[in-house]
Amino acid sequence: MYEGPVQSLIEELGRLPGIGPKSAQRLAFHVLKLPLEDVKRLARTIVDARERMSWCTRCFNLAEAELCKICLDDRRDPTVVCVVEEPRDIVAVERTREFAGRYHVLQGAISPLSGVGPEQLRVRELLARVESEAIAEVILCTNPNIEGDTTAMYLARLLNPLGIHVTRIASGLPVGGDLEYADEITLGRALVGRRDVAS
């Protein structure tokens, strides 16, 4: 419908999650009206972020180097590991200031409907860490919804026999909700009130 480059731009933007055809069109026209230097900076920032970021080889958080900032921080307690689904969940937990240990990012949750099983997640790597690092406690901090609870139960069954303390964040978060949207106080209380998981 539009001239080539505009049509391509609308189609590219429409491929992004949550951007429908009308939003893509509005974004495209916004871009066309921006000063060229702003557009170039936007494009550079996109490529730059993708090129410079990779996954921490220990905890699979986002990292600029081989290890992420948290794994590189000596002041963090290496004996407690908080298991989350995504890097953004680390930001949510950090905001509570209730946790000073390390993390392990599963990069998803078990979801049979979406075809995601334990083998698609960083479960093997978590077990290897428990074997090789001096970990005393694993806090299962997956989302309090069906996928997150399933993942937590699954991990508890694997981790409990290894003789470490396995805990799950306390309820207090609304069930069916999303960890990313919890306020700091609720999420902080949930961390403080964590309880053992029977396998």
Place this chain on the structure above:
Amino acid sequence: MYEGPVQSLIEELGRLPGIGPKSAQRLAFHVLKLPLEDVKRLARTIVDARERMSWCTRCFNLAEAELCKICLDDRRDPTVVCVVEEPRDIVAVERTREFAGRYHVLQGAISPLSGVGPEQLRVRELLARVESEAIAEVILCTNPNIEGDTTAMYLARLLNPLGIHVTRIASGLPVGGDLEYADEITLGRALVGRRDVAS
């Protein structure tokens, strides 16, 4: 909160219209998980569209060359000019297949609340076209809302003394609505039923 490049990306995306902080974060994580070649293509498409597109020097539609595709098309009737607010409105009118003339894009509408007056719009250029081209009719096809109606009335007052036929698209579009969202049949009827504007 995030490592530098990710934080920059979230901030850049958050500057786009309709993208709040949470959407920006979700888009950023989506980008970080895309293959690098897809990310580079996205960035290239953004810059490419902005670099290759400019405004038609006659009608101020988007154009890859000095004139837009419609102005370059000999089969279009040069005696009828449809005045719209934005290039996307041309796409809406074209979809009706009821119009075979040329366009004039105002690049906005009169809006005292947003500080947009006639001098910020391509009004002077429209008057110059009426002086120099053999234009018999100007169809005022601005949005059927306060800003669009105000703009149409303003233009009618300027154009009527020049001895050309000045029309306004018929009502039929829901008042207070947006031309961009009209269905083809409604907008087509509105075009066919256009009426004179008394100044």
